[in-house]
Amino acid sequence: MERLLMLLLLSRVSSPVQHSLKYFLTGSTAVQNVPEFMGAAEVDGIVMGYCDTDTKIVELKLELMKIFFRINPDQLEEYNRECFKNYPIFFRALINSLKQLFNQSGGVHVLQRMDACEWDEETGEVHGFLLYAYNGEDFLSFDLETLTWIAVKPEAVTIKQRWDTHKYGNEFHAMFLTRICPDLLRTYVVFLKSLLERKELPSVSLLQKTPSSPVSCHASGFYPDRATLIWRKDGEEIHEDVELGEILPNHDGTFQTSADLNVSSVPPEDWRRYECVFHLSGVEDDFVTRLDKADIRTNWVSPPEFPVIVVIGVVIGLVLLPLFIVGLYMWRRNNNGFRRANTLDTSPQLSAISLDRISSPDQYCSED
Known part of the structure; x- marks a missing residue:
């Protein structure tokens, strides 16, 4: 899997002592009903705020962050300036340059950027990332050791050579990823401590519509949404005959998800070899539910057996x-x-x- 996509997936998972702050920026051209520029910020995988050039407002997703920015209005003003002035202009110019490098004219084009830092609360270790993707493929990444750019695509070499000459700009990227971003992250973690440490354990059930339907392992009522739900056979994770569902929000702010197992080819005597396993980030013990017909909940009613007299x-x-x-x-x-x-x-x-x-x-x- 490509590096950027992998990091996007990893952003959904964190340990209790390792924290992350990620900024996702997206610019596009000729995409109907999509703003020219969008930005979002996440702390430990939780969306903190969002902005786009259509609404022209930084929308804060967390009540605690609304309080934080009332106390720190200068930071909110900085986010407004970046969202609605600096980055839209920069992304528009860079997309035009990329279209020339790829010999493209019109059509739909999407440029993505991720600025991210990770901080280990126990060791104090810090890591930073700056990545670009163009039309869904990795394009450029920043090397913190050499303070130079890495061209992932041949077409990126020209931009790499040009940006490598910008010593001041590269030094600023390094300072942001290793100092400014971690400092912001530590501040946000302290302020959001009650939210980040909130844990709601799920209710796990086995559901089946009819005897021939897949058995659905359904977990609901958990928080946060950094969780996994899998099926195992004889203790080993399986993927064949398994369909994983998305993590969806409940009306009370918690989440739900499901994983379906096709049991049509599983002999009855082998059912107990299967188990559904739910893992919630930050919780040591997993929720393990063994596949047992006696525990399955269903709305299906067996046809009544007619007595001989009837x-x-x-x-x-x-x-x-x-x-x-x-x-x-x-x-x-x-x-x-x-x-x-x-x-x-x-x-x-x-x-x-x-x-x-x-x-x-x-x-x-x-x-x-």
Whole structure:
């Protein structure tokens, strides 16, 4: 997997002592209903704020950060200046240069950048990253040891050579990644301590729609969203016949996710070899749920087993059905043969027959 995409995935996972601050910047051209420039900041994978050139406002996602920036308005003003002035101009110019390098004219083009730092709370160790991607592929990265750029694509060599001559700019990148960003991160971690340390444990259930449907391992009510849900067989993680769901928000601020296991080819005696494992970042113990039919919740109802007496009753009913039909169409004989009665016969002979003594349709007929 490409380095930038890998780092984006790793940004969702952190340990209790290792923290991260990441800035994601995106510029684009000719993308309908998408702002020309967007930016977002994350602390330990939690979105702190967002901005774009359409709304022209820094939207703070956390109530604690709203309080923080009321206390530190200069920082908020700096974010506004970067979001709506400096970076949109820079990204627009860089995209135009990249289109020339790749011999491109119009069309959709997307430029992404990530500035990030990581800080280990126990050791004090700091790491920094600055990466560019163009149209979904890694393009340039900054080397903190040499203070030079690494061209991932041949087309990036020209820009690398040009940027390597900007000594002041490269020194500023190094200072931001190793000093300014970690200092900001430490400040944010202290201010967001109650939020970052919040842990809500999930409720894990096994669900199945029908006996032939996949078994869904469903975890809900956990916080934060840095979690994994997998299926294991004999203690080993499996991917075949497993479909992983997304982590989705609940209405109360917690999260939910699921992982489906196709059991159509699993013999009943092998079910207990499978287990669903939920891991929440920062929590040592995993939630392990063994695959057991007795623990599966379902809305499916088995068809009722019909007692023998009911079956006999149905058979008798089918046998008597012709008799019932004959009873509806009463016939009587006259000199010209049989004719259908249009109205109920109220002759004394018929009226005198007690209903509880009628046992044959012949009793409805008499000879003239």
